[in-house]
Amino acid sequence: MAEDDRNDAGWRTLFDGETLHGWHTEPRTYGALYPGGPSALTILDRLGLPRPVEPELHPAAWHVEDGHIVGQQSEPGNGYGGYLVSDETFGDFELTFEARPDWPADTGVMVRRRPLDWTGFQILIDHREHGSIGGFFGNGLASFSAAPFALRSKCDGSGQVIGLIADTPETSPWPVTQDKIDRLNHACDVNDFLRVWRWGDWNEFRIKVVGDLPTITTWVNGLKVAELDTATMTSPNYDPDAVLAFLGVRGHIAFEVHDNDPMMGESRWGVGARCRWRSIRIRLLPEGARPG
Numbered sequence: 001m002a003e004d005d006r007n008d009a010g011w012r013t014l015f016d017g018e019t020l021h022g023w024h025t026e027p028r029t030y031g032a033l034y035p036g037g038p039s040a041l042t043i044l045d046r047l048g049l050p051r052p053v054e055p056e057l058h059p060a061a062w063h064v065e066d067g068h069i070v071g072q073q074s075e076p077g078n079g080y081g082g083y084l085v086s087d088e089t090f091g092d093f094e095l096t097f098e099a100r101p102d103w104p105a106d107t108g109v110m111v112r113r114r115p116l117d118w119t120g121f122q123i124l125i126d127h128r129e130h131g132s133i134g135g136f137f138g139n140g141l142a143s144f145s146a147a148p149f150a151l152r153s154k155c156d157g158s159g160q161v162i163g164l165i166a167d168t169p170e171t172s173p174w175p176v177t178q179d180k181i182d183r184l185n186h187a188c189d190v191n192d193f194l195r196v197w198r199w200g201d202w203n204e205f206r207i208k209v210v211g212d213l214p215t216i217t218t219w220v221n222g223l224k225v226a227e228l229d230t231a232t233m234t235s236p237n238y239d240p241d242a243v244l245a246f247l248g249v250r251g252h253i254a255f256e257v258h259d260n261d262p263m264m265g266e267s268r269w270g271v272g273a274r275c276r277w278r279s280i281r282i283r284l285l286p287e288g289a290r291p292g
Contacts, residue, residue: 010283012281012282013281014253015279017067018067020069020084022086022087022088023085023087025059025060026059026085027056027057027080028080028081028258029055029117029118032119032140033142033143033237034143034238034242035119035242035243036242037237040140050262052080052259055080055081055259058075058078058082059074060072060074060080060081060082060083061074062084067278068276069255069276069278070274070275071256071274072272072274072275076272077266079260080259080260081258082256085252085253085254086254089251090111090252092210092211092214093208093284093285094206094282095111095205095206095207095208095282096205097109097278097279098205098278098279099277100200101125102127102272102275103153104129104131104266104270105128105258105270105273105275106126106128106131106258106268106269107125107255107258108126108137108256108258109122109125109205109255109256110255110256111214111216111253112209112247112248112250112252113139113253114140114246114247114251114252118139119140119141121137121209122137123135123136125275128267128268130150130167130173130174131150132176133197133220133225134188134193134218135148135149135180135184135226136216136228138235141238141243142239144183144233145180145183146180146184146228146233147176147180147184148189148193148226149167149176149187149188149189150166150169150175151165151190152164152167163199164194166191183233183235184227185227185228186217186226186227187226188224193220193223196221196222197220197221198221204222205218205219206219211230212249213230213240253282255277257275
């Protein structure tokens with residue numbers, strides 16, 4: 001990395017624009033629903049849904065193209081997902097990057113992620129029908145959802161998707177209910193988000209993570225979207241003490257290519273869809289720094 005990247009107010013680059021140095025790939029795995037809880041695979045069994053067959057043999061594919069990282073299913077349409085994971089672990093930090101996902105592409109960024117495990121706090125970039133962008137999900141942390149809004153596609157007269165509009169909770173199969181909004185310390189208005197989102201273009205994300213059980217704050221194109229205090233949040237089966245003991249105070253950063261589950265299929269990740277990432281930078285924060 002360039003010396004000026006290190007000295008720019010403490011920021012340093014996590015992606016050199018040419019290689020995946022400093023990162024490694026991991027397949028999507030399926031652990032417990034929450035620390036000490038049942039396996040996610042047993043839930044599929046109870047619902048009569050098929051288990052993924054040897055997902056560890058079908059990781060996502062990641063490569064560098066024209067100065068950005070591209071993530072996609074290793075064989076377009078095979079339905080298996082995976083992660084690009086930082087070699088380093090991080091405690092308190094600010095992270096910035098630009099993302100440009102295709103439609104539909106259910107992706108996101110995990111922080112405080114455990115190695116070789118699906119557990120961690122996820123910042124959602126659910127660029128699909130009824131998805132949320134800038135909210136949060138607890139992977140292996142009781143599957144909590146904390147989101148300010150959901151989105152759906154805006155289509156032209158021929159049915160071509162040309163942008164995003166607010167989802168309609170009354171007709172959505174996965175509505176953002178009031179309890180999901182109430183878990184947040186801050187929830188932006190969906191119309192403010194739609195004014196700043198750039199359809200079919202790069203969008204800048206900023207994420208701040210602070211605390212042993214972190215307060216996580218997200219911005220998109222300069223708009224503060226959501227803030228979650230994971231120490232005080234309440235959700236069924238979510239135990240802050242157990243989460244802290246399980247995760248610790250440091251973890252990996254991971255970018256996601258989602259799998260296609262039996263319920264959503266290709267509406268979660270379209271055949272040939274890609275997510276793209278660039279300008280990935282991090283600034284470590286001193287202990288006790290507060291979101292702002």
